[in-house]
Amino acid sequence: MKTTITEKEGIITIAVSGELDTDTTLAFRNEVEPVMQRKNVNVELDFSELEYISSKALRVLISLQQQVIAGGGTLKVTNVQPAVQEVFDMTGLTASLIKD
Protein backbone atom coordinates (compact mmCIF):
# COMPACT_ATOMS: atom_id res chain seq x y z
CA MET A 1 0.00 0.00 0.00
CA LYS A 2 1.32 3.44 -0.97
CA THR A 3 -0.27 6.85 -0.78
CA THR A 4 0.61 9.97 -2.73
CA ILE A 5 -0.95 13.25 -1.62
CA THR A 6 -1.22 16.15 -4.09
CA GLU A 7 -3.10 19.42 -3.78
CA LYS A 8 -4.45 21.28 -6.81
CA GLU A 9 -7.05 24.02 -7.13
CA GLY A 10 -8.42 23.44 -3.67
CA ILE A 11 -8.84 19.70 -4.13
CA ILE A 12 -6.57 17.33 -2.26
CA THR A 13 -6.04 14.13 -4.20
CA ILE A 14 -4.80 11.09 -2.34
CA ALA A 15 -3.74 8.34 -4.71
CA VAL A 16 -3.78 4.93 -3.05
CA SER A 17 -2.08 1.98 -4.71
CA GLY A 18 -1.67 -1.65 -3.78
CA GLU A 19 -3.94 -3.29 -1.23
CA LEU A 20 -5.89 -1.92 1.69
CA ASP A 21 -6.11 -5.01 3.85
CA THR A 22 -6.33 -5.46 7.60
CA ASP A 23 -2.60 -4.89 8.02
CA THR A 24 -2.17 -1.81 5.83
CA THR A 25 -5.35 0.02 6.79
CA LEU A 26 -3.91 1.41 9.99
CA ALA A 27 -0.88 2.78 8.15
CA PHE A 28 -3.20 4.29 5.53
CA ARG A 29 -5.23 5.98 8.21
CA ASN A 30 -2.17 7.41 9.92
CA GLU A 31 -0.88 8.78 6.62
CA VAL A 32 -4.09 10.54 5.60
CA GLU A 33 -5.36 11.59 9.04
CA PRO A 34 -3.57 15.01 9.04
CA VAL A 35 -5.40 15.92 5.82
CA MET A 36 -8.73 14.79 7.19
CA GLN A 37 -8.35 16.89 10.31
CA ARG A 38 -8.27 20.13 8.33
CA LYS A 39 -11.41 22.26 8.07
CA ASN A 40 -13.36 22.63 4.82
CA VAL A 41 -11.19 20.31 2.75
CA ASN A 42 -12.28 18.68 -0.48
CA VAL A 43 -10.62 15.29 -0.63
CA GLU A 44 -10.59 12.87 -3.53
CA LEU A 45 -9.28 9.37 -3.01
CA ASP A 46 -7.87 8.13 -6.31
CA PHE A 47 -8.29 4.36 -6.32
CA SER A 48 -7.11 3.77 -9.90
CA GLU A 49 -4.25 1.62 -8.64
CA LEU A 50 -5.99 0.04 -5.68
CA GLU A 51 -6.34 -3.69 -6.16
CA TYR A 52 -8.12 -4.79 -3.01
CA ILE A 53 -10.03 -3.28 -0.13
CA SER A 54 -10.98 -5.08 3.07
CA SER A 55 -14.11 -4.48 5.12
CA LYS A 56 -12.02 -2.93 7.88
CA ALA A 57 -10.69 -0.40 5.36
CA LEU A 58 -14.26 0.39 4.29
CA ARG A 59 -15.10 1.23 7.86
CA VAL A 60 -12.10 3.54 8.04
CA LEU A 61 -13.18 5.26 4.80
CA ILE A 62 -16.61 5.89 6.29
CA SER A 63 -15.10 7.27 9.51
CA LEU A 64 -12.79 9.54 7.52
CA GLN A 65 -15.69 10.75 5.41
CA GLN A 66 -17.73 11.51 8.53
CA GLN A 67 -14.76 13.37 9.99
CA VAL A 68 -14.28 15.47 6.84
CA ILE A 69 -17.97 16.25 6.55
CA ALA A 70 -18.05 17.31 10.21
CA GLY A 71 -15.24 19.76 9.36
CA GLY A 72 -17.30 21.22 6.56
CA GLY A 73 -15.56 19.41 3.70
CA THR A 74 -16.22 16.57 1.28
CA LEU A 75 -14.63 13.19 0.65
CA LYS A 76 -15.22 11.11 -2.45
CA VAL A 77 -13.59 8.11 -4.05
CA THR A 78 -12.71 8.17 -7.76
CA ASN A 79 -11.38 5.86 -10.50
CA VAL A 80 -12.41 2.66 -8.77
CA GLN A 81 -11.29 -0.60 -10.38
CA PRO A 82 -13.96 -3.25 -11.08
CA ALA A 83 -12.83 -5.62 -8.30
CA VAL A 84 -12.99 -2.86 -5.70
CA GLN A 85 -16.16 -1.40 -7.23
CA GLU A 86 -17.83 -4.76 -6.60
CA VAL A 87 -17.10 -4.42 -2.88
CA PHE A 88 -18.58 -0.92 -2.83
CA ASP A 89 -21.66 -2.19 -4.66
CA MET A 90 -22.07 -5.18 -2.42
CA THR A 91 -21.89 -3.12 0.73
CA GLY A 92 -24.19 -0.39 -0.56
CA LEU A 93 -21.51 2.26 -0.18
CA THR A 94 -21.34 3.29 -3.84
CA ALA A 95 -23.89 6.09 -3.46
CA SER A 96 -22.29 7.73 -0.47
CA LEU A 97 -18.58 7.28 -1.25
CA ILE A 98 -18.02 7.10 -4.99
CA LYS A 99 -17.89 10.29 -7.02
CA ASP A 100 -20.41 10.36 -9.89
Add this chain to the structure above:
Amino acid sequence: MKLNLTIRQGILLLLIVFGLIIGGVTFFTVRYFWALDVEKEYLDDRDDLVILASQIETSLDRGDEDPFRFVEATALIQAKDENFSYLLRDSTGIVVSPPFMAGKEIPIKHFEARSKDGLAGMAKVWGYDCFVIFYPLSHHPYELVAVYGYDYVFGDEAETLRIFTFQILAIFLVVALLTWFWLAPVLESSFARRQRAEDELRVAHELQLKAVTHDFVEDPQFDIHAELRAMKDVGGDIYLGGRMGNKLFFAIGDVSDKGTAAAFMMFMISSVIRSRIQGGTPLDEMMGEVSQLICDNPDYEMFCTLFMGFFNPETLEMEYCNAGHTRTLVDGEFLDQDPQLIAGIAPGYVYHTQKVRLRHGTRLLLYTDGVTEARSEDRSFFGEARLQEWMKQRPAEASCKEDCDALLEELTSFRGKAKQNDDIAIMCIKIK
Protein backbone atom coordinates in the same frame (compact mmCIF):
# COMPACT_ATOMS: atom_id res chain seq x y z
CA MET B 1 3.13 -34.38 33.74
CA LYS B 2 2.37 -30.71 33.83
CA LEU B 3 3.88 -28.52 36.52
CA ASN B 4 1.76 -25.69 37.75
CA LEU B 5 4.26 -23.35 39.33
CA THR B 6 3.89 -19.76 40.35
CA ILE B 7 6.47 -17.38 38.94
CA ARG B 8 8.32 -17.24 42.28
CA GLN B 9 8.47 -21.03 42.48
CA GLY B 10 9.64 -21.20 38.89
CA ILE B 11 12.36 -18.66 39.51
CA LEU B 12 13.46 -20.42 42.67
CA LEU B 13 13.64 -23.70 40.79
CA LEU B 14 15.59 -22.07 37.98
CA LEU B 15 17.99 -20.45 40.44
CA ILE B 16 18.59 -23.76 42.18
CA VAL B 17 19.22 -25.55 38.89
CA PHE B 18 21.35 -22.67 37.64
CA GLY B 19 23.29 -22.57 40.94
CA LEU B 20 23.92 -26.30 40.80
CA ILE B 21 25.14 -26.02 37.24
CA ILE B 22 27.40 -23.05 38.03
CA GLY B 23 28.70 -24.74 41.18
CA GLY B 24 29.25 -28.01 39.39
CA VAL B 25 30.98 -26.43 36.42
CA THR B 26 33.25 -24.37 38.70
CA PHE B 27 34.05 -27.34 40.88
CA PHE B 28 34.93 -29.60 38.00
CA THR B 29 36.81 -26.86 36.18
CA VAL B 30 38.97 -26.30 39.25
CA ARG B 31 39.55 -30.01 39.64
CA TYR B 32 40.24 -30.48 35.98
CA PHE B 33 42.92 -27.81 35.80
CA TRP B 34 44.40 -28.90 39.06
CA ALA B 35 44.56 -32.47 37.84
CA LEU B 36 46.20 -31.30 34.62
CA ASP B 37 48.78 -29.34 36.54
CA VAL B 38 49.45 -32.19 38.90
CA GLU B 39 49.79 -34.61 36.05
CA LYS B 40 52.17 -32.32 34.20
CA GLU B 41 54.23 -31.89 37.34
CA TYR B 42 54.20 -35.61 37.86
CA LEU B 43 55.55 -36.34 34.41
CA ASP B 44 58.19 -33.65 34.75
CA ASP B 45 59.30 -34.73 38.15
CA ARG B 46 58.91 -38.46 38.06
CA ASP B 47 62.59 -39.16 37.88
CA ASP B 48 63.40 -36.38 40.28
CA LEU B 49 61.25 -37.99 42.91
CA VAL B 50 63.58 -40.88 43.35
CA ILE B 51 66.44 -38.52 43.85
CA LEU B 52 64.26 -36.27 45.99
CA ALA B 53 63.35 -38.99 48.40
CA SER B 54 66.96 -39.94 48.85
CA GLN B 55 67.93 -36.32 49.39
CA ILE B 56 65.41 -35.63 52.10
CA GLU B 57 67.34 -36.97 54.99
CA THR B 58 70.54 -35.27 53.94
CA SER B 59 68.79 -32.01 53.38
CA LEU B 60 67.13 -31.99 56.77
CA ASP B 61 70.30 -33.08 58.54
CA ARG B 62 72.09 -30.05 57.14
CA GLY B 63 69.32 -27.83 58.54
CA ASP B 64 68.53 -26.41 55.09
CA GLU B 65 65.31 -24.71 54.36
CA ASP B 66 62.95 -27.07 52.65
CA PRO B 67 63.78 -26.52 48.96
CA PHE B 68 60.32 -27.56 47.80
CA ARG B 69 58.17 -25.51 50.16
CA PHE B 70 56.17 -28.55 51.03
CA VAL B 71 53.33 -28.31 53.39
CA GLU B 72 54.26 -30.07 56.52
CA ALA B 73 51.81 -32.38 57.99
CA THR B 74 51.62 -35.04 60.57
CA ALA B 75 51.01 -38.45 59.28
CA LEU B 76 49.41 -41.04 61.35
CA ILE B 77 50.92 -44.29 60.36
CA GLN B 78 48.33 -47.00 60.43
CA ALA B 79 50.53 -49.81 59.39
CA LYS B 80 54.13 -50.21 58.45
CA ASP B 81 53.33 -51.44 55.04
CA GLU B 82 53.14 -50.07 51.51
CA ASN B 83 49.44 -49.53 52.05
CA PHE B 84 50.06 -46.88 54.69
CA SER B 85 47.25 -44.51 55.53
CA TYR B 86 47.84 -40.99 56.67
CA LEU B 87 45.92 -38.16 58.17
CA LEU B 88 46.96 -34.84 56.81
CA ARG B 89 47.56 -32.05 59.24
CA ASP B 90 49.96 -29.20 58.97
CA SER B 91 52.48 -28.48 61.63
CA THR B 92 50.22 -25.95 63.37
CA GLY B 93 47.60 -28.58 63.83
CA ILE B 94 45.24 -27.19 61.23
CA VAL B 95 43.87 -29.62 58.79
CA VAL B 96 45.06 -28.45 55.41
CA SER B 97 43.13 -30.86 53.36
CA PRO B 98 39.81 -29.63 52.01
CA PRO B 99 37.11 -29.61 54.68
CA PHE B 100 35.49 -32.75 53.47
CA MET B 101 38.82 -34.51 53.69
CA ALA B 102 39.33 -33.59 57.33
CA GLY B 103 40.02 -36.59 59.49
CA LYS B 104 39.96 -38.89 56.48
CA GLU B 105 42.74 -41.27 55.91
CA ILE B 106 44.64 -41.14 52.67
CA PRO B 107 45.76 -44.51 51.49
CA ILE B 108 49.05 -44.52 49.67
CA LYS B 109 48.56 -46.29 46.37
CA HIS B 110 52.14 -47.05 45.71
CA PHE B 111 55.57 -45.76 46.54
CA GLU B 112 57.75 -44.35 43.88
CA ALA B 113 60.77 -44.22 46.09
CA ARG B 114 61.77 -44.90 49.62
CA SER B 115 64.91 -43.78 51.26
CA LYS B 116 66.05 -44.57 54.71
CA ASP B 117 63.45 -42.40 56.43
CA GLY B 118 61.64 -40.73 53.59
CA LEU B 119 58.88 -41.87 51.28
CA ALA B 120 57.63 -40.53 47.97
CA GLY B 121 54.47 -41.93 46.53
CA MET B 122 51.09 -41.54 44.97
CA ALA B 123 47.98 -40.87 46.93
CA LYS B 124 44.49 -39.80 46.19
CA VAL B 125 43.88 -36.30 47.52
CA TRP B 126 40.59 -34.62 46.84
CA GLY B 127 39.76 -37.33 44.38
CA TYR B 128 42.89 -36.95 42.30
CA ASP B 129 46.15 -38.69 42.21
CA CYS B 130 48.85 -36.56 43.81
CA PHE B 131 52.36 -36.98 44.82
CA VAL B 132 52.92 -37.25 48.45
CA ILE B 133 56.29 -37.06 49.98
CA PHE B 134 56.68 -38.17 53.50
CA TYR B 135 59.78 -37.45 55.40
CA PRO B 136 60.52 -37.71 59.04
CA LEU B 137 61.60 -35.05 61.46
CA SER B 138 64.56 -35.82 63.51
CA HIS B 139 62.65 -35.70 66.76
CA HIS B 140 59.77 -37.85 65.61
CA PRO B 141 60.32 -40.22 62.75
CA TYR B 142 57.40 -40.75 60.40
CA GLU B 143 55.52 -37.82 61.82
CA LEU B 144 55.87 -35.11 59.23
CA VAL B 145 54.92 -35.53 55.66
CA ALA B 146 54.94 -33.40 52.60
CA VAL B 147 52.10 -33.64 50.18
CA TYR B 148 53.51 -32.61 46.90
CA GLY B 149 50.51 -32.26 44.59
CA TYR B 150 48.46 -30.94 47.42
CA ASP B 151 50.88 -28.19 48.16
CA TYR B 152 51.08 -27.38 44.52
CA VAL B 153 47.44 -26.66 44.04
CA PHE B 154 47.07 -24.81 47.26
CA GLY B 155 49.90 -22.50 46.37
CA ASP B 156 49.50 -19.44 44.09
CA GLU B 157 47.44 -21.31 41.53
CA ALA B 158 45.13 -22.46 44.24
CA GLU B 159 44.68 -18.90 45.33
CA THR B 160 43.76 -17.88 41.79
CA LEU B 161 41.27 -20.70 41.57
CA ARG B 162 39.81 -19.80 44.93
CA ILE B 163 39.36 -16.16 43.85
CA PHE B 164 37.86 -17.34 40.59
CA THR B 165 35.43 -19.54 42.48
CA PHE B 166 34.45 -16.71 44.80
CA GLN B 167 33.95 -14.39 41.85
CA ILE B 168 31.66 -16.88 40.16
CA LEU B 169 29.71 -17.33 43.40
CA ALA B 170 29.48 -13.56 43.93
CA ILE B 171 28.19 -13.01 40.40
CA PHE B 172 25.68 -15.79 40.87
CA LEU B 173 24.54 -14.26 44.15
CA VAL B 174 24.06 -10.86 42.51
CA VAL B 175 22.13 -12.45 39.64
CA ALA B 176 20.00 -14.39 42.11
CA LEU B 177 19.21 -11.30 44.19
CA LEU B 178 18.41 -9.21 41.10
CA THR B 179 16.19 -11.94 39.76
CA TRP B 180 14.35 -12.33 43.01
CA PHE B 181 13.81 -8.71 43.95
CA TRP B 182 13.65 -7.00 40.56
CA LEU B 183 12.88 -9.46 37.75
CA ALA B 184 10.32 -11.54 39.64
CA PRO B 185 7.95 -8.64 40.42
CA VAL B 186 8.27 -7.34 36.84
CA LEU B 187 7.51 -10.79 35.45
CA GLU B 188 4.66 -11.26 37.88
CA SER B 189 2.93 -8.06 36.90
CA SER B 190 3.42 -8.59 33.16
CA PHE B 191 2.23 -12.16 33.53
CA ALA B 192 -0.84 -10.93 35.40
CA ARG B 193 -1.51 -8.41 32.63
CA ARG B 194 -1.18 -11.03 29.95
CA GLN B 195 -3.37 -13.37 31.94
CA ARG B 196 -6.07 -10.71 32.13
CA ALA B 197 -5.83 -10.04 28.40
CA GLU B 198 -6.04 -13.75 27.68
CA ASP B 199 -9.01 -14.11 29.99
CA GLU B 200 -10.76 -11.31 28.17
CA LEU B 201 -10.06 -12.88 24.80
CA ARG B 202 -11.22 -16.24 26.07
CA VAL B 203 -14.47 -14.77 27.35
CA ALA B 204 -14.90 -12.94 24.06
CA HIS B 205 -14.21 -16.13 22.14
CA GLU B 206 -16.76 -18.00 24.23
CA LEU B 207 -19.24 -15.21 23.61
CA GLN B 208 -18.73 -15.57 19.89
CA LEU B 209 -19.27 -19.29 20.09
CA LYS B 210 -22.36 -18.84 22.25
CA ALA B 211 -23.74 -16.27 19.83
CA VAL B 212 -23.94 -18.78 16.98
CA THR B 213 -26.30 -21.70 16.62
CA HIS B 214 -24.83 -25.08 17.47
CA ASP B 215 -27.72 -27.47 17.56
CA PHE B 216 -29.01 -27.71 14.01
CA VAL B 217 -32.05 -29.92 14.52
CA GLU B 218 -32.94 -32.40 11.85
CA ASP B 219 -36.08 -31.27 10.09
CA PRO B 220 -38.28 -33.16 7.62
CA GLN B 221 -38.59 -30.09 5.38
CA PHE B 222 -35.06 -28.78 5.22
CA ASP B 223 -31.48 -29.52 6.10
CA ILE B 224 -29.31 -26.80 7.59
CA HIS B 225 -25.76 -26.76 8.87
CA ALA B 226 -23.10 -24.14 9.50
CA GLU B 227 -19.46 -24.06 10.46
CA LEU B 228 -17.31 -21.34 11.98
CA ARG B 229 -13.53 -21.18 11.87
CA ALA B 230 -12.76 -18.22 14.09
CA MET B 231 -9.31 -16.71 14.28
CA LYS B 232 -7.52 -16.84 17.58
CA ASP B 233 -7.72 -13.10 18.20
CA VAL B 234 -11.51 -13.25 18.11
CA GLY B 235 -13.28 -12.19 15.01
CA GLY B 236 -16.83 -11.23 14.40
CA ASP B 237 -18.42 -13.83 12.16
CA ILE B 238 -21.84 -14.91 13.25
CA TYR B 239 -24.70 -17.14 12.14
CA LEU B 240 -28.05 -18.24 13.44
CA GLY B 241 -30.45 -20.77 12.06
CA GLY B 242 -33.40 -22.92 12.98
CA ARG B 243 -37.13 -23.45 12.79
CA MET B 244 -39.34 -20.55 13.84
CA GLY B 245 -42.92 -21.73 13.86
CA ASN B 246 -43.71 -22.96 10.37
CA LYS B 247 -40.65 -21.28 8.81
CA LEU B 248 -36.91 -21.64 8.73
CA PHE B 249 -35.01 -18.60 9.93
CA PHE B 250 -31.39 -18.09 9.06
CA ALA B 251 -28.86 -15.30 9.35
CA ILE B 252 -25.16 -14.89 8.63
CA GLY B 253 -23.07 -11.82 9.29
CA ASP B 254 -19.65 -10.36 9.80
CA VAL B 255 -18.82 -7.65 12.34
CA SER B 256 -16.01 -5.61 10.84
CA ASP B 257 -13.62 -5.71 13.73
CA LYS B 258 -11.78 -8.09 15.93
CA GLY B 259 -11.21 -8.32 19.64
CA THR B 260 -13.40 -8.22 22.68
CA ALA B 261 -15.51 -5.24 21.62
CA ALA B 262 -16.42 -6.93 18.33
CA ALA B 263 -17.36 -10.11 20.15
CA PHE B 264 -19.60 -8.20 22.56
CA MET B 265 -21.23 -6.36 19.66
CA MET B 266 -21.78 -9.65 17.92
CA PHE B 267 -23.34 -11.10 21.02
CA MET B 268 -25.67 -8.12 21.30
CA ILE B 269 -26.66 -8.41 17.65
CA SER B 270 -27.30 -12.08 18.14
CA SER B 271 -29.44 -11.33 21.23
CA VAL B 272 -31.46 -8.66 19.44
CA ILE B 273 -32.16 -10.99 16.54
CA ARG B 274 -33.07 -13.89 18.81
CA SER B 275 -35.49 -11.85 20.89
CA ARG B 276 -37.08 -9.96 17.97
CA ILE B 277 -37.53 -13.11 15.94
CA GLN B 278 -39.59 -14.59 18.76
CA GLY B 279 -41.81 -11.52 18.71
CA GLY B 280 -42.38 -11.85 14.97
CA THR B 281 -40.61 -8.64 13.94
CA PRO B 282 -40.27 -8.41 10.12
CA LEU B 283 -36.79 -8.81 8.63
CA ASP B 284 -36.40 -5.24 7.41
CA GLU B 285 -37.36 -3.78 10.78
CA MET B 286 -35.01 -6.19 12.53
CA MET B 287 -32.18 -5.15 10.22
CA GLY B 288 -32.90 -1.51 11.05
CA GLU B 289 -32.70 -2.29 14.75
CA VAL B 290 -29.39 -4.09 14.37
CA SER B 291 -28.02 -1.17 12.37
CA GLN B 292 -29.24 1.28 14.99
CA LEU B 293 -27.64 -0.77 17.76
CA ILE B 294 -24.25 -0.45 16.09
CA CYS B 295 -24.81 3.24 15.22
CA ASP B 296 -25.50 3.91 18.90
CA ASN B 297 -21.92 2.86 19.67
CA PRO B 298 -19.94 4.92 17.15
CA ASP B 299 -16.76 4.93 19.22
CA TYR B 300 -16.10 1.32 18.31
CA GLU B 301 -16.03 2.15 14.60
CA MET B 302 -17.75 -1.07 13.73
CA PHE B 303 -20.22 -2.14 11.18
CA CYS B 304 -21.80 -5.40 10.29
CA THR B 305 -22.67 -7.07 7.03
CA LEU B 306 -25.72 -9.20 7.59
CA PHE B 307 -27.96 -11.43 5.54
CA MET B 308 -31.15 -12.70 7.12
CA GLY B 309 -33.95 -14.75 5.65
CA PHE B 310 -37.12 -16.72 6.25
CA PHE B 311 -37.98 -19.75 4.22
CA ASN B 312 -41.50 -21.08 4.17
CA PRO B 313 -41.48 -24.78 3.27
CA GLU B 314 -45.22 -24.74 2.51
CA THR B 315 -45.08 -22.02 -0.14
CA LEU B 316 -41.37 -22.56 -0.98
CA GLU B 317 -41.01 -18.82 -0.71
CA MET B 318 -37.87 -17.24 0.70
CA GLU B 319 -37.96 -13.73 2.07
CA TYR B 320 -34.59 -12.12 2.67
CA CYS B 321 -32.96 -8.89 3.70
CA ASN B 322 -29.38 -8.04 2.90
CA ALA B 323 -27.16 -5.44 4.51
CA GLY B 324 -24.00 -5.36 2.43
CA HIS B 325 -23.27 -9.04 2.86
CA THR B 326 -21.58 -11.40 0.41
CA ARG B 327 -23.72 -12.78 -2.38
CA THR B 328 -25.63 -15.91 -1.48
CA LEU B 329 -25.30 -18.83 -3.89
CA VAL B 330 -28.49 -20.65 -4.88
CA ASP B 331 -27.75 -23.87 -6.75
CA GLY B 332 -24.49 -22.39 -7.98
CA GLU B 333 -25.96 -19.07 -9.13
CA PHE B 334 -25.76 -15.80 -7.24
CA LEU B 335 -28.95 -14.60 -5.62
CA ASP B 336 -30.29 -11.23 -6.66
CA GLN B 337 -29.45 -9.09 -3.65
CA ASP B 338 -30.22 -5.39 -3.70
CA PRO B 339 -27.14 -3.42 -2.64
CA GLN B 340 -28.28 -2.14 0.69
CA LEU B 341 -25.99 -0.36 3.08
CA ILE B 342 -23.99 -2.32 5.65
CA ALA B 343 -25.61 -2.18 9.05
CA GLY B 344 -24.27 0.34 11.53
CA ILE B 345 -23.24 3.23 9.30
CA ALA B 346 -26.24 5.43 8.73
CA PRO B 347 -28.71 5.89 11.57
CA GLY B 348 -32.27 5.64 10.33
CA TYR B 349 -31.40 3.83 7.09
CA VAL B 350 -34.47 1.97 5.89
CA TYR B 351 -33.95 -1.59 4.69
CA HIS B 352 -36.30 -3.55 2.52
CA THR B 353 -36.84 -7.23 1.96
CA GLN B 354 -36.84 -9.25 -1.25
CA LYS B 355 -38.60 -12.46 -2.15
CA VAL B 356 -37.78 -15.46 -4.29
CA ARG B 357 -39.45 -18.80 -4.88
CA LEU B 358 -37.27 -21.87 -4.44
CA ARG B 359 -37.73 -25.47 -5.55
CA HIS B 360 -37.53 -28.76 -3.71
CA GLY B 361 -33.90 -29.80 -3.70
CA THR B 362 -32.63 -26.22 -3.89
CA ARG B 363 -29.35 -25.67 -2.09
CA LEU B 364 -28.25 -22.39 -0.57
CA LEU B 365 -24.70 -21.46 0.34
CA LEU B 366 -24.20 -18.50 2.64
CA TYR B 367 -20.72 -17.41 3.66
CA THR B 368 -18.65 -14.54 4.96
CA ASP B 369 -15.86 -12.79 3.10
CA GLY B 370 -13.32 -15.00 4.88
CA VAL B 371 -14.25 -17.59 2.23
CA THR B 372 -13.95 -15.51 -0.96
CA GLU B 373 -11.01 -13.55 0.40
CA ALA B 374 -9.06 -16.58 1.57
CA ARG B 375 -5.59 -16.30 0.08
CA SER B 376 -3.25 -18.87 -1.34
CA GLU B 377 0.51 -18.87 -0.98
CA ASP B 378 0.86 -16.65 -4.09
CA ARG B 379 -1.57 -14.14 -2.49
CA SER B 380 -4.38 -14.82 -4.97
CA PHE B 381 -7.96 -14.83 -3.67
CA PHE B 382 -10.27 -17.82 -3.55
CA GLY B 383 -12.88 -15.58 -5.14
CA GLU B 384 -16.56 -15.84 -6.04
CA ALA B 385 -15.98 -17.62 -9.36
CA ARG B 386 -14.09 -20.48 -7.72
CA LEU B 387 -16.76 -20.76 -5.03
CA GLN B 388 -19.48 -20.86 -7.66
CA GLU B 389 -17.62 -23.54 -9.60
CA TRP B 390 -17.10 -25.55 -6.42
CA MET B 391 -20.80 -25.45 -5.58
CA LYS B 392 -21.85 -26.55 -9.07
CA GLN B 393 -19.68 -29.63 -8.77
CA ARG B 394 -21.04 -30.74 -5.42
CA PRO B 395 -23.11 -33.95 -5.53
CA ALA B 396 -26.82 -33.27 -5.03
CA GLU B 397 -27.19 -36.00 -2.42
CA ALA B 398 -24.51 -34.58 -0.09
CA SER B 399 -25.80 -33.38 3.26
CA CYS B 400 -25.32 -29.79 4.40
CA LYS B 401 -22.75 -30.88 6.95
CA GLU B 402 -20.81 -32.73 4.25
CA ASP B 403 -20.93 -29.62 2.07
CA CYS B 404 -19.62 -27.43 4.90
CA ASP B 405 -16.81 -29.85 5.67
CA ALA B 406 -15.89 -30.21 2.01
CA LEU B 407 -15.72 -26.44 1.53
CA LEU B 408 -13.54 -26.02 4.61
CA GLU B 409 -11.26 -28.71 3.23
CA GLU B 410 -11.22 -27.01 -0.18
CA LEU B 411 -10.23 -23.72 1.48
CA THR B 412 -7.48 -25.40 3.49
CA SER B 413 -5.96 -26.97 0.40
CA PHE B 414 -6.33 -23.68 -1.53
CA ARG B 415 -4.48 -21.80 1.20
CA GLY B 416 -1.66 -24.32 1.23
CA LYS B 417 0.97 -23.02 3.61
CA ALA B 418 -0.59 -19.55 3.81
CA LYS B 419 -2.26 -18.75 7.10
CA GLN B 420 -5.98 -18.20 7.56
CA ASN B 421 -6.40 -14.41 7.36
CA ASP B 422 -9.97 -13.92 8.51
CA ASP B 423 -12.85 -15.66 10.23
CA ILE B 424 -14.60 -18.14 8.05
CA ALA B 425 -18.31 -18.86 8.41
CA ILE B 426 -20.24 -21.13 6.07
CA MET B 427 -23.93 -21.99 6.13
CA CYS B 428 -25.53 -24.58 3.87
CA ILE B 429 -29.29 -25.02 3.50
CA LYS B 430 -31.03 -27.67 1.46
CA ILE B 431 -34.75 -27.68 0.75
CA LYS B 432 -36.06 -31.20 0.99
